[in-house]
Amino acid sequence: MPLSDADQALLLRAVALAEQSIGLSDPNPRVGCVLHTAGGQLAGEGFTQQAGGPHAEVMALRAAAAQGAPLAGGTAWVSLEPCAHHGRTPPCADALIAAGLSRVVVALGDPYPQVAGRGVQRLRAAGITVDVAGAGPARQAAQALNIGFLSRVLRGRPWLRLKVAASLDGRTALPDGRSQWITGPAARQDGHAWRRRAGAVLTGIGTVLADDPRLDVRLVPTQLQPLRVVVDSAFATPPAARLLQEPGRVLVVGAQDQPARMASLRAAGAEVLLLPGADGRVDLPQLLQRLAANGVGELHVEAGAVLMRRSLAPTWSTSCWSTPRPGCWVRAGAWLRCQNCPRWMRPWASTSRIANASAPTCGCWCGGRVPTPSCTARHLPPWPDGRPALHHPAAAAQRPPAQPG
Numbered sequence: 001m002p003l004s005d006a007d008q009a010l011l012l013r014a015v016a017l018a019e020q021s022i023g024l025s026d027p028n029p030r031v032g033c034v035l036h037t038a039g040g041q042l043a044g045e046g047f048t049q050q051a052g053g054p055h056a057e058v059m060a061l062r063a064a065a066a067q068g069a070p071l072a073g074g075t076a077w078v079s080l081e082p083c084a085h086h087g088r089t090p091p092c093a094d095a096l097i098a099a100g101l102s103r104v105v106v107a108l109g110d111p112y113p114q115v116a117g118r119g120v121q122r123l124r125a126a127g128i129t130v131d132v133a134g135a136g137p138a139r140q141a142a143q144a145l146n147i148g149f150l151s152r153v154l155r156g157r158p159w160l161r162l163k164v165a166a167s168l169d170g171r172t173a174l175p176d177g178r179s180q181w182i183t184g185p186a187a188r189q190d191g192h193a194w195r196r197r198a199g200a201v202l203t204g205i206g207t208v209l210a211d212d213p214r215l216d217v218r219l220v221p222t223q224l225q226p227l228r229v230v231v232d233s234a235f236a237t238p239p240a241a242r243l244l245q246e247p248g249r250v251l252v253v254g255a256q257d258q259p260a261r262m263a264s265l266r267a268a269g270a271e272v273l274l275l276p277g278a279d280g281r282v283d284l285p286q287l288l289q290r291l292a293a294n295g296v297g298e299l300h301v302e303a304g305a306v307l308m309r310r311s312l313a314p315t316w317s318t319s320c321w322s323t324p325r326p327g328c329w330v331r332a333g334a335w336l337r338c339q340n341c342p343r344w345m346r347p348w349a350s351t352s353r354i355a356n357a358s359a360p361t362c363g364c365w366c367g368g369r370v371p372t373p374s375c376t377a378r379h380l381p382p383w384p385d386g387r388p389a390l391h392h393p394a395a396a397a398q399r400p401p402a403q404p405g
């Protein structure tokens, strides 16, 4: 039987609580829990803490106990099936049973082999009514929030997210080659929020040598720093690279045995791993498996064209392109189309920064409309050497008019 709207709403509340586990609970899933008394009063809420710490159900039970709220005959709404095994903490199913609840509503089953239906069975065996959402917004939201955990448990590899910092017209650098910063502060903060979700941030040696990035999470608060991974066949990462000066783990993965370079990277604090592939470069499928086996659910990639476009994007399509935001640069002469507007527009000032949606720095042919955060470059002229420009995948079928209308 489908869940009621009230159940869906409380499950969505549990998912909203679970969002607070981002940057905290990895590699454990992000879970939230809401408890009501038998009379329908809110008794307690909680979300999963750091690995080894209490899960969402235990946090909610503690909150209820702190308030003195009676739970006998009450109901729990949880965004993921309660665990049934002794891991680093005792089974949450047992804690819910001990609290005397009469009903548990679950947004999503947990595919983790040691749970996988056993949590629900254990609750039912204790006489508790258990309803699991077969579909609906709460189930979808719980899935989306745990996409990395689900990918590593079900597929044995992380959920891959390819992030591209792009100008409004879809370029990854200005005509003079500058790429820092072609995006504005809002886009960079957004980028750090995506890094925070990830168990690891991956880049290539080309980017390390060109940009010397730190790849940590600085612009949004976090309790955890993702593992930073450099794909670097010859272990050419300089030991003085900035990513090695920041706190947190760095893994340099190579394909050639270079004892001296590997030793200096280790001395600089990096972990090193040799994973040669058939082409003499790093074996990327092997690397993904290793990362998943080590608890990396979401893998956030910030690399250059070689790694992104030639190696990762054609093989694994689970990508997410960063949408240009106000504050990004745009080239003069590029065609842009607003998603809210059927007409094309073309900045005619020189290369300029779109300061914000209400203060255009470009003229356009669509009745004074200006690019908004939802604008996406729809048609991109090829590079002078004929290579297609990087573009939003949805734009492929779109073409601008021959002449502005």
Ligand SMILES: NC(=O)c1ccc[n+]([C@@H]2O[C@H](COP(=O)([O-])OP(=O)(O)OC[C@H]3O[C@@H](n4cnc5c(N)ncnc54)[C@H](OP(=O)(O)O)[C@@H]3O)[C@@H](O)[C@H]2O)c1
Pocket (backbone or CB within 6 Å): 163, 164, 165, 166, 172, 173, 179, 203, 204, 205, 206, 207, 208, 210, 211, 231, 232, 233, 234, 277, 281, 282, 283, 284, 302, 303, 304, 305, 306, 307, 308, 311
């Ligand atoms: N706009 C953006 O979002 C953005 C983001 C990052 C970087 N960038 C720009 O991109 C430029 C650097 O790009 P890039 O393409 O030269 O470097 P990259 O993609 O960061 O790194 C590519 C390098 O990774 C190494 N590699 C090892 N195993 C590999 C494998 N299996 N497949 C592919 N590569 C492998 C290769 O060097 P070895 O074989 O020597 O190991 C390869 O040259 C910089 O100018 C930077 O500013 C832009």
